[in-house]
Amino acid sequence: MAVMEIRPVGSSALLIEVDDPLAWFAALDAERAAGRLAVTDIVPGARTVLLDGVPSPASLAASLRSWPTPSFARFYGDKLAIPVVFDGPDLAAVAEMTGSSVEVLVRTLTETTLTVAFGGFAPGFAYLSGLPWTIPRRESPRPRVPAGSVALAAEYAGIYPTASPGGWQLIGHTDTALFDIDRDPPALLTPGRTVRLAVA
Structure with missing residues (x-):
């Protein structure tokens, strides 16, 4: 289209x-x-x-209006591995939502290639597409989600670059710096970048 x-x-x-x-x-x-x-x-x-x-x-x-529909997306840079400690407070609940164990959930996540679809919400926050499931948001958002929290919601995965309120399901955390004003570009995860979550 x-x-x-x-x-x-x-x-x-x-x-x-x-x-x-x-x-x-x-x-x-x-x-x-x-x-x-x-x-x-x-x-x-x-x-x-x-x-x-x-x-x-x-x-x-x-x-x-006369452009043909692009047939593929060009991906940017090498696949980026982000080390994650899978210890989030919602990890067991998310595993249950997917009908699997925590072990299977983590293995599936670490074997899945994610792609930065777009950024938003906060500087450095990227919406990562490619999940094999759709995960509902929490019914009650948390008033403060720690920086580095790895989370899932709807069809996206995301990592909170700074502490902020949030309603995503928290499955782990990373120490990777997602936004650095002295870096070019400041955001580590830019559209088209492919990402893999790796067990830290």
Whole structure:
């Protein structure tokens, strides 16, 4: 399916609704890298891609409507292994939700390749797609989730870069720094990056 809807955002941005945001992000980013697309930022979301810094939004919108649907997403960099201690307070409950034991749950997670679909919620927080299950959020969010907490919710895995409230199911923790203002880019997990959770 091609672009489903295109909406202007302010005077120099477009929000496009697409069926596969990560594939569109990769295709648009490749066009930008080749000098054929003049945009400042390309930001994928759960169902959309934002194009910012667009010199002529109306012209680009007309062009995008004729683009073919990208057939694949380009992945960025080597697969990143993130060491995790699987000791989260919701680990046993999540195993029960998936109909498996804790041992099987951890083995499945560590054998699954996850992909950074998009970022949001907090600087450095990445929504990792590729889980073999859909996990419900907690009925009551926690007022404070510790930094480094590894969590699952809906079809995503995520790692809290800083302490914050949160309603995801906590399955473990990592000491990996997800956001460093002195790093380029500051976020360790950027769209298109593949990730593996490894037993620490």
